[in-house]
Amino acid sequence: MYLPHEIEPKWQKKWMETGIYNASDTSKAQKSYILVEFPYPSGERLHVGHARSYCSIDAVARLKRMQGFNVMYPFGWDAFGLPAENYAIKTGIHPSITVAENIKKSKAQVISWGLSFDWDREINTTDPNYYKWTQWIFLQLYNAGLAYRDEIAVNWCPSCKTNLANEEVVAGKCERCGHVTKRRTQKQWLLKITAYSERLLNDLTAVDYRNDIKIQQINWIGRKEGVSIDYPVIDSDEVLKCFTTRPDTNFGASFIALAPEHRLAKLISDVDHKVEVKKYIEISIKKSELERQEGKIKTGVFTGRYVLNRLNNEKLPIYIADYVLHSVGTSAIVGVPAHDIRDFEFANKFKLNAKRVVLEKGNTDLNNVTNTDEVYEGEGTIVNSGFLNDLDSEQGLQVVIDFLEKNGFGKRSTTYHLRDWVFSRQHYWGEPIPVVYCEKCGIVTIPEKDLPVVLPYLENYKPSETGESPLSKAEDWLYVKCPNCEGKARRETDTMPNWAGSSWYFLRYIDPNNDNTFADFNKLQKWMPIDWYNGGMEHTTLHLLYSRFWYKFLFDKKLVPNIEPYAKRTSHGVVLGPNGKKMSKSKGNVINPDDIVLSYGADSLRLYLMFSGPFELNVSWSNEAIMGVRRFLNRVWDISTKVIESGRITSADDILRLINVGIKRSEEDILGTKFNTYVSGLMEIVNFLIENESKVGIDAIKLLVLILAPGAPHISEEMWSLLGEEYSVHRSKWPKYDINYDLATDFNIVVQVDGKFKGTISCTNSEVGDEVTLVKKILFALNMREKYNVSEENRRIIVKNKLINFITR
Numbered sequence: 001m002y003l004p005h006e007i008e009p010k011w012q013k014k015w016m017e018t019g020i021y022n023a024s025d026t027s028k029a030q031k032s033y034i035l036v037e038f039p040y041p042s043g044e045r046l047h048v049g050h051a052r053s054y055c056s057i058d059a060v061a062r063l064k065r066m067q068g069f070n071v072m073y074p075f076g077w078d079a080f081g082l083p084a085e086n087y088a089i090k091t092g093i094h095p096s097i098t099v100a101e102n103i104k105k106s107k108a109q110v111i112s113w114g115l116s117f118d119w120d121r122e123i124n125t126t127d128p129n130y131y132k133w134t135q136w137i138f139l140q141l142y143n144a145g146l147a148y149r150d151e152i153a154v155n156w157c158p159s160c161k162t163n164l165a166n167e168e169v170v171a172g173k174c175e176r177c178g179h180v181t182k183r184r185t186q187k188q189w190l191l192k193i194t195a196y197s198e199r200l201l202n203d204l205t206a207v208d209y210r211n212d213i214k215i216q217q218i219n220w221i222g223r224k225e226g227v228s229i230d231y232p233v234i235d236s237d238e239v240l241k242c243f244t245t246r247p248d249t250n251f252g253a254s255f256i257a258l259a260p261e262h263r264l265a266k267l268i269s270d271v272d273h274k275v276e277v278k279k280y281i282e283i284s285i286k287k288s289e290l291e292r293q294e295g296k297i298k299t300g301v302f303t304g305r306y307v308l309n310r311l312n313n314e315k316l317p318i319y320i321a322d323y324v325l326h327s328v329g330t331s332a333i334v335g336v337p338a339h340d341i342r343d344f345e346f347a348n349k350f351k352l353n354a355k356r357v358v359l360e361k362g363n364t365d366l367n368n369v370t371n372t373d374e375v376y377e378g379e380g381t382i383v384n385s386g387f388l389n390d391l392d393s394e395q396g397l398q399v400v401i402d403f404l405e406k407n408g409f410g411k412r413s414t415t416y417h418l419r420d421w422v423f424s425r426q427h428y429w430g431e432p433i434p435v436v437y438c439e440k441c442g443i444v445t446i447p448e449k450d451l452p453v454v455l456p457y458l459e460n461y462k463p464s465e466t467g468e469s470p471l472s473k474a475e476d477w478l479y480v481k482c483p484n485c486e487g488k489a490r491r492e493t494d495t496m497p498n499w500a501g502s503s504w505y506f507l508r509y510i511d512p513n514n515d516n517t518f519a520d521f522n523k524l525q526k527w528m529p530i531d532w533y534n535g536g537m538e539h540t541t542l543h544l545l546y547s548r549f550w551y552k553f554l555f556d557k558k559l560v561p562n563i564e565p566y567a568k569r570t571s572h573g574v575v576l577g578p579n580g581k582k583m584s585k586s587k588g589n590v591i592n593p594d595d596i597v598l599s600y601g602a603d604s605l606r607l608y609l610m611f612s613g614p615f616e617l618n619v620s621w622s623n624e625a626i627m628g629v630r631r632f633l634n635r636v637w638d639i640s641t642k643v644i645e646s647g648r649i650t651s652a653d654d655i656l657r658l659i660n661v662g663i664k665r666s667e668e669d670i671l672g673t674k675f676n677t678y679v680s681g682l683m684e685i686v687n688f689l690i691e692n693e694s695k696v697g698i699d700a701i702k703l704l705v706l707i708l709a710p711g712a713p714h715i716s717e718e719m720w721s722l723l724g725e726e727y728s729v730h731r732s733k734w735p736k737y738d739i740n741y742d743l744a745t746d747f748n749i750v751v752q753v754d755g756k757f758k759g760t761i762s763c764t765n766s767e768v769g770d771e772v773t774l775v776k777k778i779l780f781a782l783n784m785r786e787k788y789n790v791s792e793e794n795r796r797i798i799v800k801n802k803l804i805n806f807i808t809r
Helices: 004-018 048-066 082-091 095-112 128-143 193-206 211-221 247-252 271-284 289-294 341-349 393-406 521-527 543-556 593-600 602-611 623-646 653-671 675-691 698-708 713-722 771-781 784-788
Strands: 031-036 070-072 074-077 118-124 147-157 162-164 182-191 224-232 239-244 255-258 301-309 314-320 332-335 410-415 435-438 442-445 479-481 488-491 532-536 568-572 747-753 756-763 795-799 803-807
Touching: 004 095, 004 602, 004 713, 031 048, 031 521, 048 070, 048 532, 048 568, 048 593, 048 602, 048 653, 048 675, 074 095, 082 095, 095 593, 128 147, 128 442, 128 543, 162 182, 193 211, 193 543, 211 543, 211 568, 224 247, 224 301, 224 393, 239 255, 239 332, 247 393, 255 341, 271 301, 271 314, 332 341, 393 410, 593 602, 593 623, 602 623, 602 675, 602 713, 623 675, 623 698, 623 713, 653 675, 653 698, 653 771, 675 698, 675 771, 675 784, 698 713, 747 771, 747 784, 756 771, 756 784, 771 784, 771 803
Parallel strands: 031 070, 031 532, 074 118, 255 314, 532 568, 747 803
Antiparallel strands: 147 162, 147 182, 224 239, 224 410, 255 332, 301 314, 435 442, 435 488, 479 488, 747 756, 795 803
């Protein structure tokens, strides 16, 4: 009888004691560094979303080991930052206590799922021996001019009470708590990630990222090619620079608009408009970017000043407008109302002209645009534009850029959506930033010998409403001697974001106990880059981008061996509740993986999460399906034990032929992240074995156990032991697909669905003579159920020894 609650703890204990999953730094076998994103220990338990990613990628790691690779599959804890601090505030227990307790509970969970992590490499970002090197990397960035302090408009989350990087604001809301963010001006530490914009973009061609992941990064970096046009401010020495990708429409410009945060916004207005402009700016910068972008009614204020459009020597009024974002382009736009809907809405409110300068095909109207339906944003024939008249937009674009550059009115330019990374947080639970402020010397970095700057224990660690860090209250820690002059100095009280420790953690796994450097270069050469990295899509423009930036910087310092940290990146979908909604306690639809392990066993949880649907898509939890997976494992146990007890050694050819196909398909499905079809394939094999039990020998059961092992490691280890094989199945060789089975076949059968070709399959004389066997083999080998929704129930047309056509209509 299959008893997972007896089998699973036994093997988990033995695996830990024998360290069979530990990677070797000295092995000559080909390395395979496989990684899943380490979790925030910010709640009482890990959830089924963690389990889906970890268990599925664990199957990859297990397969790779069986294929002879020296696999490193490490794990740790991303324990600093807002998630852990918010949980501590919610429970009223200090984060140093909650984090330790949650790590202990989460580790027990992960072990109970049968994950093959190398626990000798475990890391914790709150360990001073770890964050010493996070601080050290920050100092290298500072010394290279890539970490700096500036007073800027930042995103403020009123709920989390901290500033956020642009990447942490999604649709105007905090990505952590979902609260609408505000804008405020504050001195901040920033990292100059923009210095790496071009490389972050171009080097995506050197990696194997799933296409949607790559596109997200490309769009976030947001490279645009165009021209930066200089507009002299009349009666002033100032020049406003406006970036545009459509200078061919510039004869239709009717105004200039500056973002409220533009460096000249507070300075440019004339005396009559100063008070109104000041008031408008104060109101605007408090709005979130979402409020500014979604505003149905455009707002703005005239400054009383003008610029000169040197293309046609017309004066353009200068406005401050909140729909112009500081994070886009040069924070200043040239408004062309006839050819941009937002510019038209603004111009319409302030009664500015909307001169038509591009005609779409079939339009001959040269008059001004008077309503939104007439606004045309596409390309066409240029009109009302002097020397550009009658050219098409593409030709006009090059002509006008050449003209602007020749006359010194502008130059070709490239802009990026990416902005420098707002790095400091006004929170307690994070890595202290290793600098002090000296009355005499200014900003002074902490010497390397004095690292780490240890986070002090604070009883009151709650964030303030003012934005001042709780560390400003730690007076015994706060005031120190300046490392330069030994005069009075004050420590930086902002801390690093939770993305700091995760920007390099994958390097520390390689050498977790090194006290002299963050990781030995020879070991880095052996293991980097990571061969396969899986994580959530929500981290594509956060952690994934930040860590690529840090790694490239370390490469420039000759501290890591290659230009990209991750050779391959995949992402998994979310596990939704049984009602198809996001899991939450308030909705009563949370599935606790511990309860599933208790009721059905870890192997059932693992196989169910793999079987639940395509890995990259969201799936809804199904209690019926988890019971079905458990019944499948019962059948595996029953057929295996019956055959072992029978003593039959050799299986019939059709049995071995089917499992041979299963070997190839299982390997391809696991490595192709088709985990659902991997499991369904196993189910089809087991069903066939049960139906043909008298023809099944121990040789087939051994092969079945080997291909089941990556997905269901506990039952596979137990069956391997019952078969009398040497411990462990997970260090055994993956069976080889035997092409001779195909070469020895008698017929190649063409397979169709509704008359359309879907493939061919090789069959023996006995197989084509038995329609039931033939259909089962075809359904399995070509994965017909999943791909084409075909089953044994479908009507079919058979041309003997040549063709089978399944009818679905």
